[in-house]
Amino acid sequence: MHHIYISALLVECNHFGGIPTDIDSFRRTQYLLGDEILKLTEGTIGGYLDVFKQHAFDIVPLAGIAATACPGGLVQDSAYLQIKANLIDGLTAALKADRLDGVLLALHGSAASESLCDLEGDLLQAVRQVVGEDVPIVATLDLHAHITPQMIEHSDVLVAWETYPHRDAHETGMRGAQAIVDILRGDLKPTMSMGLAPVLVGAINGTTDGNGPFARTMHRAKQLEARPDVYSTSAFLVHPYLDAPQMGGGGLIVTNDDQELADQLARELAEFYWEQRFLLEPELFGVDDAIQFGLANDGPIVIVETADCCGGGAAGDSVQLLPALMALGPDVSSVLPVVDRAAATKCHQAGEGSILTLEIGHQHDPKWGDPIRVEAEVLRLTDGRFTYSGGIWDRCEGNMGPAAVVRVEGVLVCLASFPTYEWCGEQYPALGIDVTQAKFIVAKNPMNYRMAFEHCSQVFMVLDTRGPTPATCRHLPYSQAVRPAFPWDPELDSPVRVIH
Ligand SMILES: [Zn+2]
Structure with a gap:
């Protein structure tokens, strides 16, 4: 035995x-x-x-x-x-x-x-x-x-x-x-x-x-x-x-x-x-280029802000895209996930239907940007729980903590209290959101967005934005311990080491 x-x-x-x-x-x-x-x-x-x-x-x-x-x-x-x-x-x-x-x-x-x-x-x-x-x-x-x-x-x-x-x-x-x-x-x-x-x-x-x-x-x-x-x-x-x-x-x-x-x-x-x-190494777009391309094509358009990927350890609290999406006005709808415990709490205190002033974003990991002050309408409040259908946590419960959906111009901002791994977009139905109705869907992961949204979108634009999980590692402030390495040292005589 x-x-x-x-x-x-x-x-x-x-x-x-x-x-x-x-x-x-x-x-x-x-x-x-x-x-x-x-x-x-x-x-x-x-x-x-x-x-x-x-x-x-x-x-x-x-x-x-x-x-x-x-x-x-x-x-x-x-x-x-x-x-x-x-x-x-x-x-x-x-x-x-x-x-x-x-x-x-x-x-x-x-x-x-x-x-x-x-x-x-x-x-x-x-x-x-x-x-x-x-x-x-x-x-x-x-x-x-x-x-x-x-x-x-x-x-x-x-x-x-x-x-x-x-x-x-x-x-x-x-x-x-x-x-x-x-x-x-x-x-x-x-x-x-x-x-x-x-x-x-x-x-x-x-x-x-x-x-x-x-x-x-x-x-x-x-x-x-x-x-x-x-x-x-x-x-x-x-x-x-x-x-x-x-x-x-x-x-x-x-x-x-x-x-x-x-x-x-x-x-x-x-x-x-x-x-x-x-x-x-991926092909990347700037924010304005991605939005202009999206406006000229049928939606939904998936904008991939992988630099703020909870599944790669980021806080998920970036609002780098929010000003550009708000500028499109109330008639262009977008969906943007943001982890912001303070804002979600404030929405729960105010209640559904409230209109309030919120500071959103960059409140958990502030080095990548500043919060943005907005007027927001609280559309929906949930306990933030959902169930994964596949992947590492198949059939397990995910928990965003107290969550809120607020409308800011045409943007539905999904406020979560805690980061969660994104598998197949399970968070959205749990928040009562139908992403197929959006012109722009912001996805904050480098891979699973295809699986999550390919049923409704054929256009995926990966952004070259800053954050702790960017699409290219070229600009991350590594210590010198990682060098030599690609992409900084693309040609090396004997790059491979064997460990046993
Ligand atoms: Zn992995």
Whole structure:
């Protein structure tokens, strides 16, 4: 009988902005302890448990903690230490009871705290220190993970999601669980290598659908996985809004007791990814150009302000587009999401039908702009709750906190109290908004907007605006630790590093 300890700490962080991720950020999304975790059927942990059920005669899952949060600013040290302590305490108890044969962790790979820029590396190291070298540690990751030497050193197998938009958390959970089963049965002696190319790009051209530059990298990785001498492969497009040394994307190879082969294939995959670098930079528009183009074409027109993406850790509180949309007057309708707790609270205090003066925007992460004073009519108030239909949080509840829809000229401003991840536009029906009636829809994410709005719009214009999650990383104030890297150093003699 094998006992496998499972836990999750899944959050993506941003060094350039966003609202700090505190323990309440996890509690709003998912914060489960003990046996509650074993009831999960969806997501990565649902995938783990499905595999364990197939092996119920010799696998017993032990649950630690499952903490996941909407992407945001850095995790507060106190929140990380609390989650880590819960996880390690459970692990220590299992070890003392002589009930620990493996550890399976659902991580993101791009989390950072106030004190640590490699939170997952720290956590994996702490787990390794408790369990020793003989207990296998497998972790599942987002394909936007920042893979570090510490993560490689202190784990036996890492596998990442294969899709972006992310549709395969459950399947990736199954792959991770199968890896630890294979190790415990003696069928896999993992040897792992990461090939890393220093490419820092936004996610606009990073889909795994179709035949774009990252899709090709993923296909190449999966071709390698089909080889009989390769156990598993993962491709990475690093979340570029960390400011950490030696960031990049590429490929991770797991072989069965063949380190040399893992190294060679990881290098080849990262070199292939490096060759795609120019295609990963997007075509961008200024605000005025996007609006003028939109006015000359049938709507709805989707204006993509990816620089303020809650799903990449931004606060979602930008109103950079509001003056231009207001200037179109009351007859041109637009939809603009803005996270602004104070304004939403004021609307709830005033009540539906009220007309009031509000300061909107840039109140959570003020370095990217100033609030705008407007006269607003409160059209609708809600508790901000909605349900995801697909993706990482399929069938889970999202929670914007007290929310309000206000009209400012022709603009419907959707005021939320807390940032939420955007998957398929589930927030809008929950707010009573029919986006198909709008001329302009402002989408604040770099990828999922297509899925959310392709049923009603064929025109997507990506803006070159400033913020903590911009479409191009070129202007972000990184420390020098990230260099050399694309796009600043487009030509390098030997760009790829191999970590094992
Ligand atoms: Zn991701």
